[in-house]
Amino acid sequence: MSKTKNPPRLFLDVPLSENRELTLSPDTSHYICNVMRLKQGENIICFNGADGEYLCAVTLPHKKQTVLRIDRFLRPFAAAPDIWLLFAPVKKERTDYIIEKATELGISKILPVYTAYTNAETVRTERYRAQAVEAAEQCRRLDVPEIIPVQTLTNILKNWDINRIIFLMDESGGGQPALESFQTAAGKPAAILVGPEGGFSEEELLLLRRQPFVRGVSLGPRILRAETAVAAALALWQAAAGDWK
Ligand code: SAM
Numbered sequence: 001m002s003k004t005k006n007p008p009r010l011f012l013d014v015p016l017s018e019n020r021e022l023t024l025s026p027d028t029s030h031y032i033c034n035v036m037r038l039k040q041g042e043n044i045i046c047f048n049g050a051d052g053e054y055l056c057a058v059t060l061p062h063k064k065q066t067v068l069r070i071d072r073f074l075r076p077f078a079a080a081p082d083i084w085l086l087f088a089p090v091k092k093e094r095t096d097y098i099i100e101k102a103t104e105l106g107i108s109k110i111l112p113v114y115t116a117y118t119n120a121e122t123v124r125t126e127r128y129r130a131q132a133v134e135a136a137e138q139c140r141r142l143d144v145p146e147i148i149p150v151q152t153l154t155n156i157l158k159n160w161d162i163n164r165i166i167f168l169m170d171e172s173g174g175g176q177p178a179l180e181s182f183q184t185a186a187g188k189p190a191a192i193l194v195g196p197e198g199g200f201s202e203e204e205l206l207l208l209r210r211q212p213f214v215r216g217v218s219l220g221p222r223i224l225r226a227e228t229a230v231a232a233a234l235a236l237w238q239a240a241a242g243d244w245k
Contacts, residue, residue, distance in 0.1 A: 007043035007055070008036055009137040011144060016051040021059065022068045029066035032058065045074065049143040052077045077142050081242040082189050083234070084109040086156065086166065088196035089120035090226050097227045099128050103135035103145055105234040106243060111191075112150040117198030123150040153204060157211060164189040166214045167237075169229050171199065175216035179236050185215075186241035192233045194226050 010032070014022060024032065032038050038058050046068070047053045053075040060067035085107045089095050102110060110132070112123050128147045136144045160166070165185050167178070169192065175181070182190075193208075200208070208214045219232050238244040 007045050008038075009045045009047065009140065010036075011133045011137055012046050012048050014048060016046060016048050016054050016070060018054070018070055018073055020070045022056075022070065024066045024068065026064040029062055029064050032066050033061050033063050044068065046070070047077075047142050050077055053142060075142065079143050080106040080108045080141065080145065081238070082108055083237055083242060084111060084164070084191035085230065085234070086111045086113050086191055086193040087226065087230060088113050088115045088118040088194070089123050089150070090197055091120065094225070094227050095120065095128075096131055098230050099131040100135045101227070101231045102234060103132045103141070104139045105231065106141070106238055107145050107234060108143075109146045109148065111148045111156065113156055113193075114150055114152045115196055116201035116204055118196045119198070125149050154207070157207065160211070160213060161189075162213045164191055164213065166191050166193050166208075166211070167233070168208050168214050168216045169194045169219060169233055170205075170216035171195075171219075171223050171229075172205075172216075173218055173221065175218045178217040178219050178233060179240055181215055181217045182237045182240035190237070190241070192230070192237060194229045194233065196226060 038044060038061060040058055040061055042058050044056050044058065045053055046056050052073060054070045055072040055074055056068040056070050058066060059069045085102050087098055089112050125147055132145050132147060165188055167181060167190060209216065219229055224232060
């Protein structure tokens with residue numbers, strides 16, 4: 001029986017189905033016993049990004065080999081809307097914010113991009129992945145956004161599927177208002193592109209504007225920080241074309 005009112009959520013990268021026992025990896029066991037401090041008989045909600053969500057109970061708390069019993073199916077799997085984020089990594093905490101907020105706001109794929117003025121020394125895909133998992137657990141998502149290894153902007157454009165619109169967040173003010181542009185493209189595969197602290201270079205803007213699948217859009221008259229632009233653009237996209245409708 002549950003001893004907690006709101007059981008914590010945990011992403012597990014293993015198949016889930018009712019009436020099974022799971023022996024967890026040492027890392028996950030450590031997390032459950034030492035970080036979450038769950039005791040025998042306590043409940044936890046598990047999801048794996050494919051099989052939906054299950055209520056589980058800790059049958060054997062152990063620092064290296066915790067055992068869970070999968071008791072009850074709670075919710076069927078539902079994927080986030082088909083919206084991708086292309087972003088130029090910024091400083092560590094600000095990038096953390098981007099990953100967290102993009103996950104909460106329902107992004108399905110995150111593609112870090114090196115641009116001319118990107119000034120993040122290292123791009124830690126594994127760290128991004130851990131952050132996306134944590135945010136998905138917190139916000140009750142049933143999937144975790146896919147994180148793609150960093151690529152240059154030129155490479156991304158070269159291999160881009162022309163059927164997926166890239167909405168270029170363009171602070172020059174020349175583009176259509178983002179909300180209008182998102183509304184007219186509702187139902188089509190799309191991605192949001194946000195530049196680094198220093199913005200895009202002139203060459204990059206020229207290259208982007210030449211692509212038939214790129215649409216420059218504006219987020220208003222003020223220059224937003226990259227992380228604010230990500231959150232604002234995604235909120236507008238969800239309201240205009242995503243699952244906030
Ligand atoms: N160009 C400025 C600079 O040199 O610092 C600002 C870049 S801004 C901090 C980072 C990114 O946020 C921009 O490349 C753009 O994608 C997005 N952005 C910021 N304000 C925006 C706005 N009002 N409309 C559209 N995009 C914006």
